[in-house]
Amino acid sequence: MSEQTRPLLEMRGVSKSFPGVKALDRVDLQVYPGEVLALVGENGAGKSTLMKILSGVHRMDEGEIYLEGKAVSLPDPLSSQKAGISIIYQELNTLNNLSIAENIFIGREPIAKNGLVDRQRQHREARALLDEVKLPLDTQTLTGKLSTAQKQMVEVAKALSFNAKLIIMDEPTSSLTNAETRTLFDIVRRLKARGVAIVFITHRMVEIFQIADRVAVLRDGQMAATMHARDTMETDIISAMVGREIGDLYVKEEAPLGEVALEVQGLSTKNRLHDVSFYVRSGEILGFAGLVGAGRSEVMRAVFGIDPRQSGTILVRGKKAAIRKTGDALRYGIGFVPEDRKEQALILDMTVKKNMSLAALDRVSRGWFIDRLRESRLAEKFVSLLRVRTPSLEQRVKNLSGGNQQKVVIAKWMANEPLILILDEPTRGIDVGAKKEIHKLMSDLARQGVAIVLVSSELPEVIGMSDRIVVMHEGRVKGSFDRRGVTQEEIMQMAVS
């Protein structure tokens, strides 16, 4: 493939903002017919936003998109499909209660003269498509009975039925076995030979070198680098991914380390985690780095008694802790700020006060009855301590900004005076000011002797805040670092392979 070929897709200066975040910042990207372009970047670098603009789910704020040299606007998924762009999401969109043929032709079933669906024609056309993707299955098979890899093939067949010129695959190999991945790569090569362009989103370096012609690296919403795979080293890609400056992030202050507060030994769960062990001392912040899907949140959920464990021991202050449900974890002095504050942490329709006291009701009650004065005092204390910007304690939390909502979640657990505090992505999606405040708060808590576990996908945050860093990859602990002297590149290197 030569650079003289006219690009199939060209994006120029594409920008997109969401409240508080610039998700894409003047991104330029070319994709040529018959090439495989690997799109890589850290979590939150803008890959999914870019993809959603191409699929017509989001509209760009600025910029131009050209398909085969012609300017196009992609206001909705249908026009994107018509323009020849197909997307295969990581979470597959197959309708499991329908057959393969019905899935492929949903919404555009061939109609016979009598006004009913022409099943024979549908079957014939589906057959041809399945042959093309080498899926030797009956077209009447229920999609729900297929494996993930087979469902992916159905989606590819569907993309072909649209005469897709550009197929975007979002981490298609993440749930495939090695053999299935090889089959997928065979199909990708065949598509490529037919002149279809493939954008392949992946975290796996090995795959990039196996399948990609070029690599495009996104970082903080900007196109950090594009390079030819054949004259690129893995380290080049990694340094392009992590080039973010640590800059003026808050750095944890020194705190005296005490005894081991929490120790986890050989934790495994069904299908997800394998033999995970770690410990954290009081006064210490233990960072967990890794890519999305590495299993970090799953570890925390299992430790806190949310998800069942298959094996493994949890020790709190050296003693075996029987944590089978969340209430047990609470009694052992563990607090947990989950990764999704709206879904997992807040009762959005409840007031600031009631959210803050929810995990500490025993502390503000006399017997069975809530002492409303004590409850208000508790909430007032944390509103001023954490500087939560809210018009009153009676404000519903859904009306607060993301940063203030997160402070309410943290207050909820501080109210319970935990010995161990687990924070899963505590600063995701909040503004810089609130982020700094939360970092300072974590540092203060550590100084007061709280043992903190910090899960974060932002390497500068992990490096700045942690005393030690554990790196996870595909459900296992890959290794650990002392914070001193470790670079983002070293951590990323461990996290991707």
Next chain:
Amino acid sequence: MNPQDKKTNLSLWYRNSSAASTLTILLILLLMSTALAIAAPAFLKASNLLSTARNFSAIAVAGIGVSVVILTGNIDISIGSIYGLAGVSVAMLMKSGWSLVPAVAAGMAVGGLCGLANGLLVVYLRLPSYIATLGMMQIVRGVCYILTQGYPVSGMADSFKWIGQGELMGVPLPIYFMVLFALVFAVFRNRTKTGRRIFALGGNEEATRISGVNTKALKILCFVLAGVCAAFAGVINASKVGVAQPTAGNGFEMDAIASVIIGGSSMGGGVGTVTGTLIGAAIMGVLRNALVLLSVESYWQTLVMGVVIISAVTIDQLRKARR
């Protein structure tokens, strides 16, 4: 604060506050009553008002109970059958020589057990509450028929009639029971730890669980409470009639649930007040009374009730959607 802000705050309050919701339906009740008083002055006679209140008190008691289940985002449609079974059980026990108080306590325990079964089905078999309680509705009704062989139970000691027919200071006893249940549940829901956790569970179950709350036990408790309340409502009714019918409470669940919904509770959970449910039950009671006073053919009554349920909820929706 400039006047503009003040206005916005007021309209915000009007849209969001549950007190505003209660006020709206109270207004509907008052409007209905006024219209009825004009059309049929007999409505305002003390004896008519008291008997109307007595007639909706069973609905209110069962409604208060099932509102706790609705608060968690679930539903219990077996309460009509529980209402029937409780009446039958208490009547049979008294006929076999039990005295009033232990018999009523046993009847409420039967209701509690039915609720426990509902809760276990929903929590451990993960059945949708609508399905679990649909099944229980049939099972419990079946038990009523089996126990009675289909015949009404009568011939109890006179004390049986006390709960439904007795009076204190000229006011029928069921009204006292209704007020008592309302007070106890209002305090339970708003002032106790358990009550607060039920609201939280209805607002966001996962977040509540992650806050260290045993959400399974909590949900089961809610079904038990609904069962106990429905049972007591069934006892009030059987005592009022003086006979325990195995068919008693057929369709009663819909009246109780309607009073909760008219009262401003959200079927999605997390929102609702006891006062609202009381007013909801009152609206249903006044409406029944109106149809009787205005001599509307009884076949039309059912139809009108349906229209009122839809209108009351629509008005509440409009209030919330107002910009």
